[in-house]
Amino acid sequence: MRDLGGHILLSATDLMRFMGCAHATSLDLQKLQGKGPDPRVDSEDAALLQKQGNAHEAAHLEKLKSAGGRVAEIDSGDLTANADRTREILAEGPDVVFQGAFLSGKWGGWSDFLERVDLPSELGNFSYEVTDTKLKRKPHPSHVLQLVLYSDLLAEVQGVQPEFAHIELGNGDRASLRLSDYSAFARQARARLEAFVADPEETRPTPCSACGLCRWEDHCKTVWQAEDSLFNVANISRTQVKKLEATGVQTLEDLSILDHPVRGMTEPSLQRLVTQARLQHARKTGDPDFVLRQPEPGKGFYLLPEPQPGDLFYDIEGDPHYEGGLEYLHGVWAKNTGFVKFWAHDHEAEKQAVIDLIDFFRKRLTQFPEARIYHYAPYEITALRRLTVKYGIGEAFLDRLLREQRFVDLFAVVRGGLIGSEPNYSIKSMEAFYDLVRDGEVKTAGGSVVAYEKWLETGDQKILDEIEVYNRIDCVSTEDLRDWLVGIRPEGPWPVFGQDAADKEIEEDQDANALRTMLAASNLPAERQNMLFDLGMFHGREVKPAQWAVFDSVSKEEGDLIEDLDALAGLVAVGSAVPVKKSMARTYSFPQQETKLRGGKKATVPVLDAPPTTVNIDALDRTGREIVVKIGNARAHLLSDRLSLHPDWPLNTGVIENALREVIVDQCGPRRYRALDDLLSRRAPRLTDGARDDILNNGDPVGGTIAAVSNMDETVWHCQKDSP
Numbered sequence: 001m002r003d004l005g006g007h008i009l010l011s012a013t014d015l016m017r018f019m020g021c022a023h024a025t026s027l028d029l030q031k032l033q034g035k036g037p038d039p040r041v042d043s044e045d046a047a048l049l050q051k052q053g054n055a056h057e058a059a060h061l062e063k064l065k066s067a068g069g070r071v072a073e074i075d076s077g078d079l080t081a082n083a084d085r086t087r088e089i090l091a092e093g094p095d096v097v098f099q100g101a102f103l104s105g106k107w108g109g110w111s112d113f114l115e116r117v118d119l120p121s122e123l124g125n126f127s128y129e130v131t132d133t134k135l136k137r138k139p140h141p142s143h144v145l146q147l148v149l150y151s152d153l154l155a156e157v158q159g160v161q162p163e164f165a166h167i168e169l170g171n172g173d174r175a176s177l178r179l180s181d182y183s184a185f186a187r188q189a190r191a192r193l194e195a196f197v198a199d200p201e202e203t204r205p206t207p208c209s210a211c212g213l214c215r216w217e218d219h220c221k222t223v224w225q226a227e228d229s230l231f232n233v234a235n236i237s238r239t240q241v242k243k244l245e246a247t248g249v250q251t252l253e254d255l256s257i258l259d260h261p262v263r264g265m266t267e268p269s270l271q272r273l274v275t276q277a278r279l280q281h282a283r284k285t286g287d288p289d290f291v292l293r294q295p296e297p298g299k300g301f302y303l304l305p306e307p308q309p310g311d312l313f314y315d316i317e318g319d320p321h322y323e324g325g326l327e328y329l330h331g332v333w334a335k336n337t338g339f340v341k342f343w344a345h346d347h348e349a350e351k352q353a354v355i356d357l358i359d360f361f362r363k364r365l366t367q368f369p370e371a372r373i374y375h376y377a378p379y380e381i382t383a384l385r386r387l388t389v390k391y392g393i394g395e396a397f398l399d400r401l402l403r404e405q406r407f408v409d410l411f412a413v414v415r416g417g418l419i420g421s422e423p424n425y426s427i428k429s430m431e432a433f434y435d436l437v438r439d440g441e442v443k444t445a446g447g448s449v450v451a452y453e454k455w456l457e458t459g460d461q462k463i464l465d466e467i468e469v470y471n472r473i474d475c476v477s478t479e480d481l482r483d484w485l486v487g488i489r490p491e492g493p494w495p496v497f498g499q500d501a502a503d504k505e506i507e508e509d510q511d512a513n514a515l516r517t518m519l520a521a522s523n524l525p526a527e528r529q530n531m532l533f534d535l536g537m538f539h540g541r542e543v544k545p546a547q548w549a550v551f552d553s554v555s556k557e558e559g560d561l562i563e564d565l566d567a568l569a570g571l572v573a574v575g576s577a578v579p580v581k582k583s584m585a586r587t588y589s590f591p592q593q594e595t596k597l598r599g600g601k602k603a604t605v606p607v608l609d610a611p612p613t614t615v616n617i618d619a620l621d622r623t624g625r626e627i628v629v630k631i632g633n634a635r636a637h638l639l640s641d642r643l644s645l646h647p648d649w650p651l652n653t654g655v656i657e658n659a660l661r662e663v664i665v666d667q668c669g670p671r672r673y674r675a676l677d678d679l680l681s682r683r684a685p686r687l688t689d690g691a692r693d694d695i696l697n698n699g700d701p702v703g704g705t706i707a708a709v710s711n712m713d714e715t716v717w718h719c720q721k722d723s724p
Helices: 012-020 022-032 044-066 079-092 141-158 183-198 217-227 238-246 252-256 267-283 347-367 379-391 395-403 410-417 427-433 445-458 461-488 502-520 526-554 558-562 633-638 654-667 674-681 701-710
Strands: 002-004 007-009 071-073 096-098 101-104 107-110 113-117 127-133 164-168 174-178 290-292 312-319 326-334 338-343 373-375 407-409 418-420 568-573 578-580 583-589 602-607 610-621 626-632 642-645
Touching: 012 022, 012 141, 012 183, 022 183, 044 071, 044 096, 044 113, 044 127, 044 445, 079 096, 079 101, 079 107, 079 141, 101 141, 107 141, 127 141, 141 164, 141 183, 238 267, 252 267, 267 290, 267 418, 267 558, 312 379, 312 445, 312 461, 326 347, 326 461, 338 347, 338 461, 347 379, 347 395, 373 379, 373 461, 379 395, 379 407, 379 526, 395 502, 395 526, 407 410, 410 418, 410 461, 418 427, 427 461, 445 461, 502 526, 502 654, 526 602, 526 610, 526 654, 558 568, 568 626, 583 633, 602 626, 602 642, 610 633, 626 633, 626 642, 654 674
Parallel strands: 071 096, 127 164, 312 373, 373 407
Antiparallel strands: 002 007, 096 113, 101 107, 113 127, 164 174, 290 418, 312 326, 326 338, 568 583, 568 642, 578 583, 583 626, 602 610, 610 626
């Protein structure tokens, strides 16, 4: 956003910011007019992202140059002059234009790349399409806003609308978007921003996903503190704030003394927020404090096992900006072993670190069969799931650890077991309860990433030492937190966790090894062996994330589930369960929420000390907010007075898996399935009247296709009209 000759010129960045947070746009406008607060300088995280983005763009530019095409570069400077120069260069028809500039009406800016395509335009028998470089690994909705804007500005120059726009993603993939699918949305967004700038509406600071990198974040936090805003309440959602404000609750202090129901909020969720606000309000002038939550099976302290001599405390440091992502440090702490670290500075080393870590876990659990592995928040498990699948290492062992509930997420214990006085539930905030003091240069996960990127540039060992100290303190803090939780847990027996799943691990490993052995003994090329192995293991790998998602959902808080499209939370029974043939059905009401669950489909409900079980959704009235849930007579007790529904278990793919294994066996032996063999070998179709380059034999498309199909000899013919 800038002043250009007395009027405001808007850019793609302004549009993306407005669609994410109108208040940021309002502050930008005030700054442009010489009013309002000053923004902060870019944080280290924001500066790092900018640097990484520039490097990604430069790498793609070099790639295009090395391809041998003609690349025209525009030195960005004066936008008006650059836009005029872009028009001149486009008329010359180079293969690529780097930093092409546009200026038209209220909009302008510099595109990353303009790529020549064979579509006639006013420029000649060619035209151009927009390509942008982004660090993300998949397209984001905000990218569409930028691509459509530059494509529309490009269309004014070349007289024809581009059909596609492209994104060079951070993982090396290229995403192509058909602009007609997105143009209406993007143009409407531009119209909204233009109207807002012409007649600004009153806005307020509201937390959103962009806050962490926004230059106005510090100002907004200052406003929230000054207003004693409800947004200061730990784990409160924007939806909950809206509902509370609608009843006249405007501040954290108001919420701390609230004594009446709130429309659209369940009583447990409301009482949790009231208690949270009361503790935080008292903390302004007092010491850290907490209260234990009402025990709920499967949550909170039900997830905390009895301490064992061999327990481990685990933390990961990862760099999302490294090409393909990199988990560069696995740290494990135990008093009798000290700190054990597994470093990785490239993907080959990352693979070895996973091998070594799994070997360490295996030996430790052999020595201490009752030991558990503690961590804080889900990142460690998410990363291990991804790494074991990525490298094909330890998948069965990790699945065994998850089945046996060897991993203990203390964040889940804290969230489900207590309400604390701190402004959030990060492990750094929880340290107020057990007096851990952090030293060292690196103090946050974001700071660790920035430090690691500096090490990649400098090779300074001192930086790695600081990161290692930070990781070790995180591990030690996890143990201190566990010990503190053990000291405050309610009296009662320790929970019993998952049974030994070693046999399942052995079975899965034997199956994978048998498949590898069979393929290795065949005369198939190595590429074919790898493909068939992946096909044979595909369904087993794919089903696990879906299964884990069910367990993850069951462990969530009701307030979080209300925001989760895959669940339906806060169900309250309207009446008693009634018999329906050999089943029992019960009707429930539920608070306002969005959900993917549908009538006639299935879901799951929690079962104490057992996996969640499937229920049928007989009917779902979204308007009346009522649902009818049905289950077999033997499990009717699971239809409790209060309930939350979770995603159903994945479909049984056993028939498909068996068919694939039959194909693999055939490939390793007689290869009787000739059509499949042709497909896997990418052979030209085999015809009874002889092979030929022109499958249609110079015939018309319909007649030639019919004749070719009639002459196919146990083969396969791939037909595709044009590109998707």
